[in-house]
Amino acid sequence: MYTSLNPELKNRLTRLARLFCVTPLFSGIIIGVSVTCFLFLLFPQVIYNNKYYDDFSHGLAKNQDSYLNDAQTDVDVIYPMLNKxxxxxxxxxxxxxxxxxxxxxxxxxxxxxxxxxxxxxxxxxxxxxxxxxxxxxxxxxxxxxxxxxxxxxxxxxxxxxxxxxxxxxxxxxxxxxxxxxxxxxxxxxxxxxxxxxxxxxxxxxxxxxxxxxxxxxxxxxxxxxxxxxxxxxxxxxxxxxxxxxxxxxxxxxxxxxxxxxxxxxxxxxxxxxxxxxxxxxxxxxxxxxxxxxxxxxxxxxxxxxxxxxxxxxxxxxxxxxxxxxxxxxxxxxxxxxxxxxxxxxxxxxxxxxxxxxxx
Missing domain, CATH: 3.90.550 (Spore Coat Polysaccharide Biosynthesis Protein SpsA; Chain A)
Structure with missing residues (x-):
């Protein structure tokens, strides 16, 4: 069908067809991000991990590299200066x-x-x-x-x-x-x-x-x-x-x-x-x-x-x-x-x- 078309018009139709194929992907991404932000605003506890936050606030986050070396972090956590x-x-x-x-x-x-x-x-x-x-x-x-x-x-x-x-x-x-x-x-x-x-x-x-x-x-x-x-x-x-x-x-x-x-x-x-x-x-x-x-x-x-x-x-x-x-x-x-x-x-x-x- 395209054999009789002008080459320039043929190229435009091809790019347009590709755009229609890719658009659903971008639309899905945009919708997904929007829904995620909406849920975070309404229900922050769905995304907020209390256990991770509590551990991190006490210097015990297991999934993060400590800014300080392990020895100094241990001092902060177990209070070795406290002689009971x-x-x-x-x-x-x-x-x-x-x-x-x-x-x-x-x-x-x-x-x-x-x-x-x-x-x-x-x-x-x-x-x-x-x-x-x-x-x-x-x-x-x-x-x-x-x-x-x-x-x-x-x-x-x-x-x-x-x-x-x-x-x-x-x-x-x-x-x-x-x-x-x-x-x-x-x-x-x-x-x-x-x-x-x-x-x-x-x-x-x-x-x-x-x-x-x-x-x-x-x-x-x-x-x-x-x-x-x-x-x-x-x-x-x-x-x-x-x-x-x-x-x-x-x-x-x-x-x-x-x-x-x-x-x-x-x-x-x-x-x-x-x-x-x-x-x-x-x-x-x-x-x-x-x-x-x-x-x-x-x-x-x-x-x-x-x-x-x-x-x-x-x-x-x-x-x-x-x-x-x-x-x-x-x-x-x-x-x-x-x-x-x-x-x-x-x-x-x-x-x-x-x-x-x-x-």
């Missing part, structure tokens, strides 16, 4: 039960974040509430849930601990659900103390009680002997501990313990710096953050210096810590390391004379 030998020794020798006071509305907002961070370093962790929650889990006590009844809640909690856990721990730490605890530093402080002596430690306040009492928010720790004396001597005596649930838990507990000769000990370090902080760390680090007429300055049993010297290098508790900060503290304490800076800690002799502490 001493911490493990303390864990075995200083048995601490942590009981966290919480409430039903804070089970998910606060309690679960304590459990996910510092709480897992306690030998035993118990959440005291007024409603059972298997997700945490909690111990529900028969007391009305409100701030005015904190004494009643604390009173029942201590009785519960004595009846169920007295033989399972040497020390019993109480905190709020917005308190962060460096449990290793707590064990270090307690290592030289005898749990068979009736004593309790924390951030010492001076009003109301002659020997002072420990701030509830900063947390306080009772020796095994102190818990026993409270449960067997104070609780049965209505003239020592009031039965009514109303009252500030830390003040009322301080009254009870003073009456049965449980010492309110000095928990500061050898430099006189605080280990138990009743407020967020930021209020002590920057001088002038807390006004001079703030209640805290009138309550503190011992004077403190604002700024970096306020707090011990082996501080134990920080109060008013938000849930996000719980994880920040965990990262800074247990993951972040200035390379090449460290120390080899040595433990002192166990059960030294307590008189230096209780004065």
């Amino acid at each position: 030998t001493v911490a493990h020794t303390l864990y075995e020798e200083v048995n601490v039960l942590c009981w966290v006071t919480t409430s039903p509305e804070n089970h998910q907002n606060r309690a679960k974040h304590v459990k996910a961070t510092w709480g897992q370093r306690c030998n035993t962790l118990i959440f005291i509430s007024t409603k059972e929650d298997d997700d945490i889990p909690t111990v529900a006590l028969p007391v009305e849930e409100n701030r005015d009844n904190l004494w009643g809640k604390t009173r029942l909690a201590l009785q519960y601990l004595y009846e169920n856990y007295y033989d399972q721990a040497d020390w019993f730490l109480k905190t709020d659900d917005d308190t962060y605890v460096i449990v290793e530093n707590l064990r270090y402080m307690l290592y030289t103390q005898d749990p068979e002596l009736p004593v309790y430690l924390g951030c010492k306040f001076k009003p109301f009680i002659n020997q002072g009492y420990m701030s509830g928010g900063a947390g306080y720790v009772l020796s095994k002997a102190a818990l026993k004396k409270f449960a067997t001597e104070a609780l049965p005596n209505k003239t020592i501990c009031k039965e009514e649930p109303l009252g500030n838990e830390d003040v009322e507990l301080g009254r009870c313990l003073e009456a049965i000769d449980v010492k309110a000990a000095n928990s500061r370090d050898s430099g006189g710096r605080m280990r138990f902080l009743p407020l967020n760390l930021k209020y002590f680090m920057i001088p002038g953050t807390l006004p001079s007429d703030t209640w805290l300055w009138k309550y503190l049993y011992y004077p403190i210096e604002e700024g970096i010297s306020c707090c011990s290098d082996v501080a134990i508790t920080f109060h008013y810590v938000r849930k996000e900060e719980m994880y920040i503290y965990d990262y800074l304490l247990y993951h972040l390391r200035p390379f090449g800076i460290g120390f080899e800690p040595k433990l002192p002799e166990k059960y030294q004379d307590l008189h230096q502490t209780v004065q």
Whole structure:
């Protein structure tokens, strides 16, 4: 049919026929790319590989060549600078039960974040509430849930601990659900103390009680002997501990313990710096953050210096810590390391004379 056509026209028809054959290929490519982009915008998880991203963000991507050599990448991943030998020794020798006071509305907002961070370093962790929650889990006590009844809640909690856990721990730490605890530093402080002596430690306040009492928010720790004396001597005596649930838990507990000769000990370090902080760390680090007429300055049993010297290098508790900060503290304490800076800690002799502490 083409034999009679002009050669130039024949060439044009041939190119046109080839174009029609190739066009479906290009059309398919264009449609495929368009559909892919559309799906990515609507459903990024279809294309986004979570497992690969998570591995890569931790320096563990198996399908990518590391920018750094393998030896340096391993250092980043396994933290060889972190020597846990001493911490493990303390864990075995200083048995601490942590009981966290919480409430039903804070089970998910606060309690679960304590459990996910510092709480897992306690030998035993118990959440005291007024409603059972298997997700945490909690111990529900028969007391009305409100701030005015904190004494009643604390009173029942201590009785519960004595009846169920007295033989399972040497020390019993109480905190709020917005308190962060460096449990290793707590064990270090307690290592030289005898749990068979009736004593309790924390951030010492001076009003109301002659020997002072420990701030509830900063947390306080009772020796095994102190818990026993409270449960067997104070609780049965209505003239020592009031039965009514109303009252500030830390003040009322301080009254009870003073009456049965449980010492309110000095928990500061050898430099006189605080280990138990009743407020967020930021209020002590920057001088002038807390006004001079703030209640805290009138309550503190011992004077403190604002700024970096306020707090011990082996501080134990920080109060008013938000849930996000719980994880920040965990990262800074247990993951972040200035390379090449460290120390080899040595433990002192166990059960030294307590008189230096209780004065």
